[in-house]
Amino acid sequence: MNNMNQMMKQVKKMQEQMLKAQEELGSKTVEGSSGGGVVTVQVNGHKKLLSIEIKPEAVDPEDVEMLQDLVITAVNDALTKAEELASSDMGKFTGGMKIPGLF
Numbered sequence: 001m002n003n004m005n006q007m008m009k010q011v012k013k014m015q016e017q018m019l020k021a022q023e024e025l026g027s028k029t030v031e032g033s034s035g036g037g038v039v040t041v042q043v044n045g046h047k048k049l050l051s052i053e054i055k056p057e058a059v060d061p062e063d064v065e066m067l068q069d070l071v072i073t074a075v076n077d078a079l080t081k082a083e084e085l086a087s088s089d090m091g092k093f094t095g096g097m098k099i100p101g102l103f
Helices: 003-024 064-094
Strands: 027-033 039-045 049-054
Touching: 003 064, 027 064, 039 064, 049 064
Parallel strands: none
Antiparallel strands: 027 039, 039 049
């Protein structure tokens, strides 16, 4: 019985550490870019878009589609990096297993 209590304490401690790590992801940011840096975006570890920076040379009124593509590429780049950040931070608790809904 003592062994079970010890195990439950360890599980509770691990859950608390995981919750803290998930909260900390919200304060971490990653940056994605496209077009050699003419479009740059920042997202946090919760995959929330924080900012978009577009340099003037990226804006061509005759080619709006190019700017749209650059923004999409930069956002996807940042979201991929945010996913990698979350996997890295939370992977130490899950042993690399992907647990649905955790991150």
